[in-house]
Structure formats: C-alpha cells, structure tokens
Amino acid sequence: QKEVEQDPGPLSVPEGAIVSLNCTYSNSAFQYFMWYRQYSRKGPELLMYTYSSGNKEDGRFTAQVDKSSKYISLFIRDSQPSDSATYLCAMSEGAQKLVFGQGTRLTINP
Amino acid sequence: SAVISQKPSRDICQRGTSLTIQCQVDSQVTMMFWYRQQPGQSLTLIATANQGSEATYESGFVIDKFPISRPNLTFSTLTVSNMSPEDSSIYLCSGTGGVVKFADTEAFFGQGTRLTVV
Numbered sequence: 001q002k003e004v005e006q007d008p009g010p011l012s013v014p015e016g017a018i019v020s021l022n023c024t025y026s027n028s029a030f031q032y033f034m035w036y037r038q039y040s041r042k043g044p045e046l047l048m049y050t051y052s053s054g055n056k057e058d059g060r061f062t063a064q065v066d067k068s069s070k071y072i073s074l075f076i077r078d079s080q081p082s083d084s085a086t087y088l089c090a091m092s093e094g095a096q097k098l099v100f101g102q103g104t105r106l107t108i109n110p
Numbered sequence: 111s112a113v114i115s116q117k118p119s120r121d122i123c124q125r126g127t128s129l130t131i132q133c134q135v136d137s138q139v140t141m142m143f144w145y146r147q148q149p150g151q152s153l154t155l156i157a158t159a160n161q162g163s164e165a166t167y168e169s170g171f172v173i174d175k176f177p178i179s180r181p182n183l184t185f186s187t188l189t190v191s192n193m194s195p196e197d198s199s200i201y202l203c204s205g206t207g208g209v210v211k212f213a214d215t216e217a218f219f220g221q222g223t224r225l226t227v228v
Contacts, residue, residue, distance in 0.1 A: 034216075043114075043116075043221040044153070044219045045219070046218060049216050097143060097155050097158060097168075098153075098155075100153045101152060
C-alpha cells in the first residue's frame with residue numbers, strides 16, 4: 001500500500017463546475033498537508049498549505065483536512081479553463097521530505 | 111514565496127556521460143531536496159541535500175550515481191553520472207524551512223530540468 005493515495009484521473013469537467021480532488025494517507029504522523037498545481041512542462045506550484053485538521057480557504061480554493069479519517073480534499077469553485085493542470089497532494093511530518101500523491105490530471109472544458 | 115532557479119532547463123545527453131544540474135534559491139533555506147519525476151508520474155525523492163555534509167539518499171538512489179553538493183544555504187547541485195536512457199526524466203529541486211522568508215514547512219520547487227539520454 002502506498003503511503004499516499006490519489007486518484008490519477010483524468011478528470012474532465014465543464015467550466016464553472018465545482019471540482020473535488022482527494023487524497024488518503026496511512027501515516028498518522030503527517031502534520032502538514034499541501035496541494036500543488038503543476039502545469040505541463042513546469043515545476044509544481046504551491047497552491048494551498050494546511051497544518052493539522054480543519055479547513056482553509058483562498059479565493060476559489062478550499063482545502064480540507066480530516067486527520068481522523070486520514071483524508072484530505074481540495075475544492076475548486078467556479079472552475080476556469082486556466083485551472084486545467086495536474087494537482088498533486090503532498091504531506092510531511094515536519095520540516096522534512098514531502099510524500100506526494102500520484103497527481104490528478106484535471107481538464108476544465110470551456 | 112521563494113524563487114528557485116534551475117539550470118539547465120533541458121538537455122539531451124549521450125549515454126555514459128554526466129550532467130550537473132544547478133539549483134539557486136533567492137533566499138536562505140534550511141532544507142533542500144532533489145526529486146525525479148518520470149513522464150506522467152508523481153515526484154520521487156532522490157535525496158536531501160545537507161549543507162556541509164554528505165546528502166541523505168532515499169532507497170534506490172546512491173551517491174555514486176547521483177552525487178550532490180550543497181556548499182551554502184542557497185545553492186545545490188545534482189549530478190547524474192554515467193547516464194543511461196533510463197535516467198531520462200525531469201529532475202526538480204525544492205527548498206523549505208526558510209530562514210527569513212516563508213513558513214518552516216512550505217516547500218517550493220524549481221521549474222525542473224528535462225533530461226533526455228540518447
């Protein structure tokens with residue numbers, strides 16, 4: 001079993017839809033949870049950063065962490081074609097190496 | 111956020127040769143890491159670059175194949191040695207634990223080096 005599981009997709013939705021991306025994990029020591037967005041031929045770009053359980057909102061993006069279920073989510077509201085990218089979840093125990101999910105390839109259709 | 115620059119951005123190399131990738135951060139960071147990303151795949155950690163000491167390698171990666179240097183808090187290099195076509199991949203460096211600029215655990219990435227070995 002992988003330490004972090006993420007549905008690789010691909011996921012295709014119409015413009016304006018609400019997108020839900022999810023990851024599950026097995027290591028209860030993870031404390032820091034991140035979502036990265038990666039456009040084709042670019043490095044990962046930090047999108048959301050959350051410590052421990054709870055919600056965090058930034059514009060159209062909301063990150064949720066449920067440590068009791070070992071489950072994290074990223075919601076994108078009013079999705080735009082420019083949101084089309086691969087989204088990677090990542091986690092760490094502290095100021096250490098990140099463990100990444102496989103990445104979900106998302107396409108927003110105009 | 112920090113700006114991380116990698117050079118070269120891409121290269122095509124002959125098998126048996128070596129390539130050194132440079133990573134420069136615009137601010138001091140505590141930790142630097144090197145990752146490999148196969149096409150369409152997620153990131154796999156190669157090693158943690160430790161300032162002033164030998165890098166810490168993950169299972170499956172060895173120093174003879176991927177020597178790493180980190181002379182200070184803003185710079186690191188990764189060398190891919192004696193390359194074979196199986197080394198064709200994207201190599202990414204990452205920095206975290208900003209001394210001044212950003213949260214202790216936020217990790218930022220360079221744009222990657224796309225390596226093709228022929």
